[in-house]
Amino acid sequence: MKIVTASEFELRRDVDYGTPEQNAAVREIVAGVKKEGDAALFRYTERFDGVRLDAGGIRVTEVELKAAYEEVEPSFVKAIRGAADNIRTFHARQKRNSWMDLQPDGSVLGQIIRPLQRVGVYVPGGKAAYPSSVLMNVIPAQIAGVPEIVMVTPPATGGREGIDPYILVAAAEAGVSEIYRIGGAQAIAALAYGTELVPPVDKICGPGNIYVALAKREVYGAVDIDSIAGPSEIVVLADDTAEPAYVAADLLSQAEHDEMASALLVTPSQRLADQVAAEVERQLAALPREPIARASVEAYGAIIVTGSLEEGIAVVNRLAPEHLEIVTRDPMGLTGAIRNAGAIFLGPYSSEPVGDYWAGPNHIIPTNGTARFSSPVDVDDFIKKSSLIYYSREALLQNGAAIMELARREGLEGHARAIEIRLEREAKGETSHGE
Template identity: 85%
Template structure:
């Protein structure tokens, strides 16, 4: 990894919006699914995934879910169950309740919290399959009270054997039983607009490739989406108390995700900087996904030497990373200075994979600097809120003229008259339409 000063560093990576050709392809796929339904869905599945299906074969059967358990290790089942307990416990603390405020004049104001009715979860294939993402999407939705959760995943996440059994087991453990073997932009369109076999949803969550990301952007408005996720990111803010091997391993844990992933060390220690650079090179040679991690490190990796930790914090807040590890002598003491980070890991034993898989907080986190204004997926992503207003006669008589004043200043006479007619009626002593 290249060692450089903070003044030399520039992360040259823009948000992915796709090429004109990719955008056009996605638009065509979405339009075809809207028009042709299953016919187009099956055609694109054969074209892009090399799998020929019939409409009856789109949905994963209960027998397939049951059979998946025989294809995974018992240790995996134990681990996924333990992780699910932690994820459920963490997200349960986020649950909101409806509330009402009865005021002395009889007015009632409040907020009604309702879960979304139906949510679609996309689970990718491609370079890797991610059972952990099943839990991170499904469990917050369940805690929110979403009654219908449907999952889609490419038909060959496990190669010629079909859907990856680890994904199916994770889905079964999470309680998802409506699963379809479709992927790509065509799956996103099917979730958004529905087909003969798949009912439309209210929101689509989950990561995917550029075509999935562009399709989510294309259907947004017809349905809600979680985000348009970019490549994974990690920033480690460390001083000379950090163990170089730990830091290097954590940087590579994100670099191995994708050639466009970003792994950055920020430190005031020259000694640590060069030790980590050497460790990264050594560990790369032993990494199974070496080619992916090396491409990431060479294009988007960096070791930034700053004057002191205060400057390091400034760099971190400017980067607004998806994952931030603080590995210093007093990590908790720096927490209050961190303004922009999706997830913050404190201390040498809070390695980023602890959060990815097991601790409980969600691992679907804002990327591309969007931690400046957005948050990890949580229970709030699966609810909707309605305002409640019950205005009493006393309150309307008291506030009516102010409401009329504001309406007429905006040129909305109909608004003003809707209030005025009530004031005139009540002012005449008529209360046949008011409170007794």
């Protein structure tokens, strides 16, 4: 793992919007599903997934969900239930209520909060299946009150046998019963525009490959999306009290996700830097996903040696990482100085996987430096808000002139006259809407 100074480190923040060929392919797929519906959906599924679907086989049955429990270990079911409980407990604290405020003049101002009606959750296959992501998407939506939650996942996440049973069990435990065996850009298009067999949704969330990300960008506006997520990333801010083996293991926990994942150590300790570099190499040799992790470490990994811990904090804020671990003498004392990070893990025992799977906070976190302006998925992602205005006669008489002044300064005479006609009739006593 290369060791560099802060001045030598080059920040790479490349948002992957795909090649021209990938974008063209996604536009073709989305347009095809939008125009042809299920016929295109079946055609693309056979082409890209090698699975021939029909109207009777696109939706996962209750029998399949029950059968999945026979294929997974009881220990997994116990673990997924424990994780679900923690996630529900954490996200329940985020729920907000509608409110109204009665003004002295009799007007009422407020905000009405309603859940989205229907949400689509994408669960990827590919390099790995992620049952935990099912919980992280579904549970906040449930707490928000979303009545219809639908899941899509490629038809062969478990190989030729079909959908990965661990994904199905996670879905069943989360309470999702509407599941379709479709994936890729074609699944995103189906969720956005609907087909004969797949009703459209209001929002699409969940990670996926580049084609899924581009498709989400393509359909945004017809539906809402969570984000266009980039590869996973971790930054460990550590001093000489950190255990090198722990730091190396946590860096590799993210590097094994993807060849483009980013794993960085920021430290003022040259000794720690040298030890972690050696430990990363030692642990890499025994990692099952060593080829992926090694490619990530070599292309996007680094150990950044700073002149001080304060300089290290400045580097962290510039990086705005998805995951930040602070492993120092006083990690809690440094938290206030961190302005940009998606999730912050404090101390030697708060390893990043604790957040990925168990603690309760959401593991769907902004990447590519977007923690500068965005947040992890939470209950607010699944609600919409309506402003409420009940204006009294007294308030309009008092403020009508100011409203007309602003409207006319913007050249909108019709706006001004909508107020003026009311004021004139009130002045003449012609209104029939007395209070």
